Amino acid sequence: MIVYFLNAFVVQPWLFKRRYRKFRNVVMSQSTSLFGEYEVVERMKKENKFMSYYLMEDGVKNSEMDIRVVFSGKQPYFLLTSCRAFKEFRDLCPKDIDRWDHSSKSFGRMCVGSLDQIRSNQDWKQRRDAIMKVIGINFSSRFIPLMIRKIKENTNAWKQNEEIDLSKEMQSTTFAIITEILFGIDIKQKIGLIDYKDFKGKVHQINFEQYITTLSKDCFKAKSHPLSILFPFMVHRNLLRPNNIVGENCQNLWRVLSGYLEQNKDDDSVYYRVLANNSSFDKDLLMRDMILFYFAGHDTSSHAISSCIFFMKKNPDVIQKCIEELKVVFGEINADSIGEHLTPQKIDELDYLTYVIKETLRYDNPATMSLGYQAINDVTVCGVPIPKKSKIFLCIAASHYSSKEWKEPEKFIPERFNPESEYFTSPDGTPVGLNVFMPFTFGLRNCAGKSLAMLEIKVVISYIILKYGNKYELDPEQKKNDFIRFGVGSQFKTKITLTE
Structure with missing residues (x-):
C-alpha cells in the first residue's frame, strides 16, 4: 500500500513535472497531486473572489500560455487555454480526441449511455440529429408561451423591499421550463414525493425538483470523496458507499421517470416528439439523453439570467440601453402583455440585449471549463505531447479573459459584440480568434441545446426588464466586489431587492 501511494502521488507526478517543465507554453499547477486545485480554490474564497477566478487571471496574465496541467488524483489532466490550442484540438477531433465515458463519475452517473458519454459515431449522430430537429432554432419558438407563463408565476410571488435570492428563483423557473x-406539461403534478437515500442510509421523501438538485450535488460529493480520489478502481467496481448510494438514487430516478413517461404521453414534449419520428430508439437511452439536456439547459440558462440581471444593474448605462431598446422594438407595453408581441422576429431585433447576454456569457460563463475529452491516441497540441488516454478539457474562463484576444477583458463591455464598436476586434486590430468565445463550446460536440437556451434567456430577461425596469437594488457587498461571479459552483448567490 505504501509503495502504491508513493508511486501514484509522489514519483509519477515528479516524473511528469520533470518531463513537461521544459515547455514554455505550459503552466504547471502548483497544487498537490492529490486533490487537484483545492488549495488555490480555497485561497480565492479567502480573498473573496469567485472560486475559479484564478483561471480568468490565467487569461489576463498568461496570454502566451497554451496549456495548463492540473494534478488531480493519480492522473493529471490537460486544460487547453489558447486559440491556437483550440484550433489544433478541433482538427484532432474526433479521430484522435473524443468524449470519454465518465458514467462512473459526478453527473455522468445520472445519464449513463447518454450522448455526452459515447464516441462520435453513427449512433451518436443519429440520436443528436433527431433531438436537434426538435429543439433547434426553427422549432424552439413554440416554447415561448410556456417560458412567459413560468417566469410570470414566479415573479408574481416577489415582494417589494424584501431580499430575493435571484439565483434560486431562476433555478426554479428554468427547472419548470x-x-x-x-x-x-404535467410532470410536476404527476410525480409526487420520491424516496431519496442520503449518505447515512436514511430515506427522505422529497419532490422531483429537490430530488434532481440533491442528486446532482451528491454525485459531485461522491466524486470528490477522498476515497474516490485515492482508489478510483473502487469507484468503477462500486465498492465505495457514497458511490453505491448515488447509484441507487440514480436507478430510482430512472424508474420514476420511466414510469411517468409510460403513463403520461405528452405529444408536444421533446421526448415523445423524438420518439414519434424514431420509433426504433431505445427509450431508456433517450430518457437519459433528456436528463443530460436538462442539466445542460437548466444550469446554463439559470446562471446566465441571474448573472445578466446583476451585471446590467451594476452598469447603469447598460440596463438603461436595454430598457430603451425594448421600448423601440415593442412600444409601450408591459410584462403582462408581452406574450402577444414576443415573436421570433421581434426577438431578433433585440440587438443590444443580445450583446449584453453574450458579454454576460463571456464575463461570467456558467461553466469555467468544458466537459471532458480523452486522447484516443498519442497526440501533440502546440508542440506539447499528450499521451493516449489522457483527459483533456477546454478552459472557457482563460479563453474569455485572454488579454491577447480581448480589449480590457476584465471590464463588462457589451459593445465588444457589436461589429461597429472599437471593442469588436482584438488589441492588435485583428478579428478575435475563432472559437475564443465559446459559452456553448464548439465543434462537433458543441451544445445541441444552445438555440433553446439563448431563446429562454432572452425571453425571461425581457419579461423581467419590462416588469421591473431598473427598480431593483443589488446587495451592497456584492455590488462593490469586482471579483464576484455566479457560475456553477460559485460560493456567491445573486441577491436583489425590489424598490418602489
Whole structure:
C-alpha cells in the first residue's frame, strides 16, 4: 500500500513535472497531486473572489500560455487555454480526441449511455440529429408561451423591499421550463414525493425538483470523496458507499421517470416528439439523453439570467440601453402583455440585449471549463505531447479573459459584440480568434441545446426588464466586489431587492 501511494502521488507526478517543465507554453499547477486545485480554490474564497477566478487571471496574465496541467488524483489532466490550442484540438477531433465515458463519475452517473458519454459515431449522430430537429432554432419558438407563463408565476410571488435570492428563483423557473419542455406539461403534478437515500442510509421523501438538485450535488460529493480520489478502481467496481448510494438514487430516478413517461404521453414534449419520428430508439437511452439536456439547459440558462440581471444593474448605462431598446422594438407595453408581441422576429431585433447576454456569457460563463475529452491516441497540441488516454478539457474562463484576444477583458463591455464598436476586434486590430468565445463550446460536440437556451434567456430577461425596469437594488457587498461571479459552483448567490 505504501509503495502504491508513493508511486501514484509522489514519483509519477515528479516524473511528469520533470518531463513537461521544459515547455514554455505550459503552466504547471502548483497544487498537490492529490486533490487537484483545492488549495488555490480555497485561497480565492479567502480573498473573496469567485472560486475559479484564478483561471480568468490565467487569461489576463498568461496570454502566451497554451496549456495548463492540473494534478488531480493519480492522473493529471490537460486544460487547453489558447486559440491556437483550440484550433489544433478541433482538427484532432474526433479521430484522435473524443468524449470519454465518465458514467462512473459526478453527473455522468445520472445519464449513463447518454450522448455526452459515447464516441462520435453513427449512433451518436443519429440520436443528436433527431433531438436537434426538435429543439433547434426553427422549432424552439413554440416554447415561448410556456417560458412567459413560468417566469410570470414566479415573479408574481416577489415582494417589494424584501431580499430575493435571484439565483434560486431562476433555478426554479428554468427547472419548470426545461422539465416541461423535455418530459411534458404535467410532470410536476404527476410525480409526487420520491424516496431519496442520503449518505447515512436514511430515506427522505422529497419532490422531483429537490430530488434532481440533491442528486446532482451528491454525485459531485461522491466524486470528490477522498476515497474516490485515492482508489478510483473502487469507484468503477462500486465498492465505495457514497458511490453505491448515488447509484441507487440514480436507478430510482430512472424508474420514476420511466414510469411517468409510460403513463403520461405528452405529444408536444421533446421526448415523445423524438420518439414519434424514431420509433426504433431505445427509450431508456433517450430518457437519459433528456436528463443530460436538462442539466445542460437548466444550469446554463439559470446562471446566465441571474448573472445578466446583476451585471446590467451594476452598469447603469447598460440596463438603461436595454430598457430603451425594448421600448423601440415593442412600444409601450408591459410584462403582462408581452406574450402577444414576443415573436421570433421581434426577438431578433433585440440587438443590444443580445450583446449584453453574450458579454454576460463571456464575463461570467456558467461553466469555467468544458466537459471532458480523452486522447484516443498519442497526440501533440502546440508542440506539447499528450499521451493516449489522457483527459483533456477546454478552459472557457482563460479563453474569455485572454488579454491577447480581448480589449480590457476584465471590464463588462457589451459593445465588444457589436461589429461597429472599437471593442469588436482584438488589441492588435485583428478579428478575435475563432472559437475564443465559446459559452456553448464548439465543434462537433458543441451544445445541441444552445438555440433553446439563448431563446429562454432572452425571453425571461425581457419579461423581467419590462416588469421591473431598473427598480431593483443589488446587495451592497456584492455590488462593490469586482471579483464576484455566479457560475456553477460559485460560493456567491445573486441577491436583489425590489424598490418602489
